[in-house]
Amino acid sequence: MSHYKMHLLVCAGTGxxxxxxxxxxxxxxxxxxxxGLSNDVQVIRTGxxxxxxxxxxxxxxxxxxxxxxxxxxxxxxxIDEHVIKGRKVERLLYLDPETNEHVLDSKHMGFxxxxxxxxxxNCGTIDPENIDESxxxxxxxxxxxxxxxxxxxxxxxxIKRSGLRGRGGAGFPTGLKWEITSKxxxxxxxxxxxxxxxxxxxxxxxxxxxxxxxxxLEAMAICGYCIGAxxxxxxIRAEYPLAIxxxxxxxxxxxxxxxxxxxxxxxxxxxxxxxxxxxxxFVCGEETALIHSMEGLRGEPTNKPPFPAERGYxxxxxxxxxxxxxxxxxxxxxxxxxxxxxxxxxxxxxTKVFALAGKINNVGLIEVPMGITLREIIYEIGGGVKEGKxxxxxxxxxxxxxxxxxxxxxxxxxxxxxMAAGSMMGSGGMIVLDEDDCxxxxxxxxxxxxxxESCGKxxxxxxxxxxxxxxxxxxxxxxxxxxxxxxxKNLGMVMKDTALCGLGQTAPNPVLSTLDNFKEEYLEHVxxxxxxxxxxxxxxxxxxxxxxxxxxMACTRVCPTHAIIGERRNPHVINQEVCIKCGACMxxxxxxxxxxQKDYPREVQLTTNxxxxx
Amino acid sequence: MSQKVIITPEAFEYMEKVTGTDGVxxxxxxxxEIIEQINEICDSFDNDPGELIxxxxxxxxxxxxxxxxxxxxxxxxxxxxxxxxxxVVTFYSYFSMIPKGEHPISICVGTAxxxxxxERVLEEFIKELGIKVGETTPDGRFSINCLRCVGACGLxxxxxxxxxxxxxxxxxxxxxxxxxYSS
Ligand SMILES: Cc1cc2nc3c(=O)[nH]c(=O)nc-3n(C[C@H](O)[C@H](O)[C@H](O)COP(=O)(O)O)c2cc1C
Ligand code: SF4
Ligand code: SF4
Ligand code: SF4
Ligand code: FES
Ligand code: FES
Numbered sequence: 074m075s076h077y078k079m080h081l082l083v084c085a086g087t088g089x090x091x092x093x094x095x096x097x098x099x100x101x102x103x104x105x106x107x108x109g110l111s112n113d114v115q116v117i118r119t120g121x122x123x124x125x126x127x128x129x130x131x132x133x134x135x136x137x138x139x140x141x142x143x144x145x146x147x148x149x150x151x152i153d154e155h156v157i158k159g160r161k162v163e164r165l166l167y168l169d170p171e172t173n174e175h176v177l178d179s180k181h182m183g184f185x186x187x188x189x190x191x192x193x194x195n196c197g198t199i200d201p202e203n204i205d206e207s208x209x210x211x212x213x214x215x216x217x218x219x220x221x222x223x224x225x226x227x228x229x230x231x232i233k234r235s236g237l238r239g240r241g242g243a244g245f246p247t248g249l250k251w252e253i254t255s256k257x258x259x260x261x262x263x264x265x266x267x268x269x270x271x272x273x274x275x276x277x278x279x280x281x282x283x284x285x286x287x288x289x290l291e292a293m294a295i296c297g298y299c300i301g302a303x304x305x306x307x308x309i310r311a312e313y314p315l316a317i318x319x320x321x322x323x324x325x326x327x328x329x330x331x332x333x334x335x336x337x338x339x340x341x342x343x344x345x346x347x348x349x350x351x352x353x354x355f356v357c358g359e360e361t362a363l364i365h366s367m368e369g370l371r372g373e374p375t376n377k378p379p380f381p382a383e384r385g386y387x388x389x390x391x392x393x394x395x396x397x398x399x400x401x402x403x404x405x406x407x408x409x410x411x412x413x414x415x416x417x418x419x420x421x422x423x424t425k426v427f428a429l430a431g432k433i434n435n436v437g438l439i440e441v442p443m444g445i446t447l448r449e450i451i452y453e454i455g456g457g458v459k460e461g462k463x464x465x466x467x468x469x470x471x472x473x474x475x476x477x478x479x480x481x482x483x484x485x486x487x488x489x490x491x492m493a494a495g496s497m498m499g500s501g502g503m504i505v506l507d508e509d510d511c512x513x514x515x516x517x518x519x520x521x522x523x524x525x526e527s528c529g530k531x532x533x534x535x536x537x538x539x540x541x542x543x544x545x546x547x548x549x550x551x552x553x554x555x556x557x558x559x560x561x562k563n564l565g566m567v568m569k570d571t572a573l574c575g576l577g578q579t580a581p582n583p584v585l586s587t588l589d590n591f592k593e594e595y596l597e598h599v600x601x602x603x604x605x606x607x608x609x610x611x612x613x614x615x616x617x618x619x620x621x622x623x624x625x626m627a628c629t630r631v632c633p634t635h636a637i638i639g640e641r642r643n644p645h646v647i648n649q650e651v652c653i654k655c656g657a658c659m660x661x662x663x664x665x666x667x668x669x670q671k672d673y674p675r676e677v678q679l680t681t682n683x684x685x686x687x
Numbered sequence: 688m689s690q691k692v693i694i695t696p697e698a699f700e701y702m703e704k705v706t707g708t709d710g711v712x713x714x715x716x717x718x719x720e721i722i723e724q725i726n727e728i729c730d731s732f733d734n735d736p737g738e739l740i741x742x743x744x745x746x747x748x749x750x751x752x753x754x755x756x757x758x759x760x761x762x763x764x765x766x767x768x769x770x771x772x773x774x775v776v777t778f779y780s781y782f783s784m785i786p787k788g789e790h791p792i793s794i795c796v797g798t799a800x801x802x803x804x805x806e807r808v809l810e811e812f813i814k815e816l817g818i819k820v821g822e823t824t825p826d827g828r829f830s831i832n833c834l835r836c837v838g839a840c841g842l843x844x845x846x847x848x849x850x851x852x853x854x855x856x857x858x859x860x861x862x863x864x865x866x867x868y869s870s
Contacts, residue, residue, distance in 0.1 A: 087838035091852035125841030273835035274798030311781050350744055352779030369739035371778040430799035436841040504798045518801055
């Protein structure tokens with residue numbers, strides 16, 4: 074990246090790719106050539122910048138100009154104005170929603186100010202398909218250092234001292250896992266990278282693999298050196314074609330440079346990496362299921378112990394780590410354990426990547442130091458709740474997690490505090506919910522997912538999650554009873570205690586946590602047949618507004634259940650007991666006299682009852 | 688998802704002749720070219736049963752889906768019971784035993800899309816095309832599938848038609864998307 078005067082970085086992450094960023098790249102590239110600037114200006118495709126909400130993104134170096142929502146047609150103007158004349162294209166700059174001013178460079182964007190990029194250090198700065206750029210940013214230096222200057226023991230000690238914990242969910246200390254695996258005997262051992270990322274709505278690991286694949290490959294080799302393995306496997310979802318392609322390219326480039334393969338750095342250490350593909354099963358993220366899946370079997374979990382560290386892939390000691398966990402390793406080796414341990418809280422060191430999504434202004438990928446508060450994430454980085462609505466909750470940890478509410482806004486986020494709040498770190502999905510979201514429906518959404526993804530091996534999860542789902546479904550349909558709330562609680566506790574694997578043990582979390590924090594919403598659904606968010610359609614009521622109704626009778630003629638009663642030229646009423654909420658009447662009424670209301674129209678119903686009985 | 692296997696006399700001719708990667712004769716109701724392709728795929732993975740999932744991925748890439756006969760052939764070549772192959776195919780949602788439509792429509796129902804209204808979009812597709820999730824229209828043009836997070840959450844709700852991504856889809860926009868492919 075040296076002899077060019079200017080670099081145009083075009084995001085080629087999945088988000089921007091979906092809105093034609095490759096065309097933007099081509100147009101910029103052609104324009105640079107046409108203007109004869111190819112020696113001074115370099116156009117490259119990078120991984121995700123994190124600011125996917127406003128993609129496609131084009132960043133200009135060295136001045137850090139951050140263009141958002143760039144269309145292929147904008148390429149010429151960027152080259153003519155910015156590159157040639159040095160004037161930034163104002164209309165493409167990020168518009169700060171608070172000050173309503175264009176922000177001149179990324180350093181001044183609220184989105185980036187509180188972020189600290191460790192695992193994502195290279196995402197959005199290098200071309201992931203060109204190993205030279207990674208090497209220019211120190212890729213494989215850590216591997217070199219470890220192999221030539223350190224023993225496996227020393228390296229493991231270093232990782233232990235850094236305090237790094239697994240980013241795949243449970244937060245097990247990484248150094249300790251490596252130590253255990255290194256001590257277990259086996260004629261062969263394996264390093265496995267868990268890139269299954271099944272949490273729906275999370276894309277941290279994918280972005281790392283797409284934006285900086287070498288950091289993961291390097292870390293796997295370091296792990297192999299430490300535990301005594303010469304083979305690594307990456308288990309990646311087949312739904313990630315771009316990440317797969319970049320990994321394949323990265324592996325072959327690393328091999329051709331001798332950074333992977335036999336006798337790396339002239340030592341007697343050899344390490345090779347292969348890809349294994351998942352095929353759309355959430356449970357395969359669980360490490361024992363993942364191992365079975367890699368063996369070509371159904372991805373059903375088995376009891377632990379034995380842990381993979383004792384008996385894993387093909388029965389050999391296996392170290393399974395998450396993508397983001399690996400991405401942290403090379404920096405720790407280069408910058409030292411103490412540096413890493415200086416970031417974060419007492420028990421949770423370093424940073425965490427979150428996929429911020431839902432009802433938030435800046436949807437995207439963020440990396441923040443552990444210990445940051447939810448308020449900082451939502452209001453400073455995330456730019457607040459969409460459309461100025463009221464914040465309601467944040468769902469973390471996906472289908473295994475729970476929600477944090479207003480009262481948790483100022484709690485520092487780390488493994489322990491999330492646990493204490495009834496949620497968990499999970500892999501890092503963070504879904505923001507606002508007043509329009511019904512918490513019972515959210516819980517139902519996750520249970521629906523679990524029912525579909527439960528492998529069915531053990532009864533508590535197979536039957537329990539189905540029963541939980543049905544109960545939630547009843548409640549959202551307005552057929553819930555008081556005792557359903559007890560059923561949810563008891564069943565949830567039983568599942569937690571008795572399910573075989575983590576999937577079933579954590580499946581009740583979304584229910585239990587919403588029950589804890591939003592009990593009144595559950596009760597409203599059950600007792601008043603009311604959904605305050607208006608999301609449960611069966612709990613909305615078609616009501617005729619007396620003042621607006623002209624008594625034209627158009628609605629009575631279309632109502633399939635004859636639910637509407639009234640005399641010609643007199644206001645009509647809808648009998649809620651008969652109405653099936655088809656909406657036909659509302660469509661027909663020319664006077665906007667029919668409205669949808671959240672409260673059960675008790676009084677109106679009483680009158681209709683009287684009229685009916687007369 | 689049972690499949691009826693109809694053996695035509697012509698196919699039976701082939702069945703007498705074809706052999707698997709191990710040179711042993713098999714009886715499968717498939718044209719010779721297809722069998723050769725399956726053999727080639729299995730060979731490329733050394734007929735290793737541990738590579739079953741990779742083999743199936745490759746086969747689905749080629750044929751678009753995994754009919755019972757293809758599973759028979761794979762089982763034969765990898766020396767494992769057909770039940771195991773079938774068990775794997777039905778376990779993983781990525782594998783399909785029915786052909787997808789010419790324009791496969793996938794609606795993202797990941798959490799980010801869900802909270803931004805994916806459900807209504809899905810309902811609209813179901814209504815417009817008159818098929819359920821996992822089905823293909825009788826004319827073979829469209830099929831509907833759900834998937835969880837394509838990683839374009841910033842564009843939620845997201846719909847894929849083939850490889851083309853549609854972002855911020857509203858229920859009202861569904862007709863237009865279908866119309867694009869209907870000519
Ligand atoms: C149902 C379930 C799904 C999981 N999904 C993932 C996943 O998608 N990615 C991941 O890295 N870990 C996942 N895990 C955690 C893994 O089992 C394992 O703990 C992790 O990969 C270990 O790596 P780490 O120590 O680096 O976090 C899942 C666990 C369960 C119970
Ligand atoms: S808890 Fe669920 S996913 Fe885990 S083994 Fe039991 S049935 Fe399968
Ligand atoms: S169509 Fe509208 S105005 Fe006419 S009777 Fe019905 S509610 Fe009243
Ligand atoms: S919503 Fe349908 S069933 Fe209910 S009153 Fe209107 S037309 Fe009748
Ligand atoms: S995909 Fe471009 S910023 Fe995330
Ligand atoms: S949840 Fe739909 S793209 Fe991520």
